[in-house]
Amino acid sequence: ILTMVSTPSYDPNLLAGHDGAATQKTWEQLQQDPRQPMLNRAVSQTYPPGSTFKVIVTAAALSNGIAKPEDQFTAAPRITLPDTTTTLENYNGSHCGPGDAQTASLTDAFKYSCNTAFAELGMKVGAAKLKDEASAFGIGTQHPNIPIPWADSTVGTIPDNAAMAQSSIGQRDVALTPLDNAVIAATIANGGVRMKPYLVDQLQAPDLSTLETTKPTSVGQAVTPQVATQITNLMLESEKNTQGGTQPRSYQIASKTGTAEHGNDPRNTPPHAWYIAFAPAQNPKIAIAVIVENGGDRALAATGGSVAAPIARAVLDAGLGG
Numbered sequence: 659i660l661t662m663v664s665t666p667s668y669d670p671n672l673l674a675g676h677d678g679a680a681t682q683k684t685w686e687q688l689q690q691d692p693r694q695p696m697l698n699r700a701v702s703q704t705y706p707p708g709s710t711f712k713v714i715v716t717a718a719a720l721s722n723g724i725a726k727p728e729d730q731f732t733a734a735p736r737i738t739l740p741d742t743t744t745t746l747e748n749y750n751g752s753h754c755g756p757g758d759a760q761t762a763s764l765t766d767a768f769k770y771s772c773n774t775a776f777a778e779l780g781m782k783v784g785a786a787k788l789k790d791e792a793s794a795f796g797i798g799t800q801h802p803n804i805p806i807p808w809a810d811s812t813v814g815t816i817p818d819n820a821a822m823a824q825s826s827i828g829q830r831d832v833a834l835t836p837l838d839n840a841v842i843a844a845t846i847a848n849g850g851v852r853m854k855p856y857l858v859d860q861l862q863a864p865d866l867s868t869l870e871t872t873k874p875t876s877v878g879q880a881v882t883p884q885v886a887t888q889i890t891n892l893m894l895e896s897e898k899n900t901q902g903g904t905q906p907r908s909y910q911i912a913s914k915t916g917t918a919e920h921g922n923d924p925r926n927t928p929p930h931a932w933y934i935a936f937a938p939a940q941n942p943k944i945a946i947a948v949i950v951e952n953g954g955d956r957a958l959a960a961t962g963g964s965v966a967a968p969i970a971r972a973v974l975d976a977g978l979g980g
Contacts, residue, residue, distance in 0.1 A: 659804070659837075659857050660944065661973070664699040701808045704833035705949055708918030708962070709771045710932045711828030713842055713889060716768060718783045718791035720885045725782070727888060730761035731775035739777075739820035746823055748773050749917065749961070769895040771915065773827045780826020785816035788825070794880040795842050796852060797834065804837075804857050811838045829919060839947035843934040846889050847912070847942035850881040894939055900963040902971065909938035909978055911971065915962030928953035933966035937974050944977050946970045 672684045688696050697703060719725040733754035736747035748754060754762040754772035767775035780788065792798055792813050801808040814831020816822050824830035837855060845852040854875040861870040881889070893912035897903040900915055916932030919925070931953055936945040948970040953960025 659855055660977070662698075662700045662837075662857070664697070666693050666695045668695040698806070699949075699951075700836045701804070701806065702835070704809055704811060704835050704838075705930050705932075705951075706830075706832055706918040706920055707828040707834045707839060708916030708930065708932055709773075709776075709828055710839055710842070710914050710916035710934050710947075710962075711832055711834075712768060712771065712776050712826075713846065713893075713914055713934070714792050714795060714797070715776055715780050715783060715788065715826050716764070716889055716892065717795070717846075717881050717885060718788050719764070719779055720888055721791060721881050722783070722787050724787075725764050725779060727763065727765045727892065729764050731764065731767055731772075731778045733759055733762040733772070734774050737774045737777060737823075739823050740781075741818065742820050744820065746773055746777050746827070765892060765895060768892040768914075769899050771896070776826050777823035781819050781822050783822075783826070785822055785825075788816070788822075789813050791880075794852070794878060795845055796877070797838060802854065804855050806857065808837060808855075809835050811835060828916060836947045836949050839932065839934045839949075840945055843914075843936045843947060844942075844945035845880050846886050846893070847936035847945050848886075849883040850879055850886040852877050852880045890939060893935070897935070900933075900967055901961075902963070902967060905971075907975075907980055909974075910940065911935050911937045911974065912939040913967070913970075915967060917961045926958070928957045929960055931956070931960045931965035932962045933970045935967075935970055935974070937978060944974060946973055948973075 668688055673681050675681050735751045735753050736745050738745055754775055755766040755770050762775055797811045798813050801810050811834045816825050821830055825832050854877050856872050859872055860868055863869050890912050893914055897911050897913040913935035918930040921927035931950040934947045936942045948966040950965045954965045956965050
């Protein structure tokens, strides 16, 4: 892990003084702060991943031969979930992709992040295969410490097709930490091999001699290299459709956005804005996940592309050169 950021933060110096009463008071103030500055959101808080979870659904579909990038799915602006009166719709109730065709390819559904198409795809995949694929990416499994604690993720319960459709767009009970989503991006970047994340590269003695070095550890092949390449190509298409994604750079970014509803009144609650990516796309060096809680300053108008993507791209530019 090259960088881990959680805001708002706090000044740890205020907890390291020699005045016990003062440090205790500071501790209590931090604990009572409603902004939760002591919560490490990167690894200790889970969120609905929204459309970033479509990477997992796509991986399950491609890996199990259920769909190919050119296969067609509904382009309808909205659908009614099976055996319910609940409507699931695309962002802003839009038709999937350009034109007015009745269907859209998986490539276009991924590029334009069409909820209705992915609800249809997810129901074809089914709960068992989706959970198996999620597990291969580390979702729903017990996380190791890195060495600090890392909260467990979940796909949640999927009792019927309506729940399956909602879960397939990263809603309902699906919950991931930002680190989980970074691992998803990194796994695709790594040709489908998932690696164990770690924070401590090396332990040194007082004389700076090396006591211990962490060895990178593979925890399994989540998808084949061929599927990883297919998803990389889909993420390249997604980046082209993301606000700012056509800005000239010396490298290509493969990405997926997410705009995740949450709360008791999701339609009137500012969504969480997500963006996961890796770069350079053909020779990956850095994978990243960014979430901005409650849409940042964009409130209900927030999207992953407008709010989270610029942050991630700034980090990638700093690491790779814009």
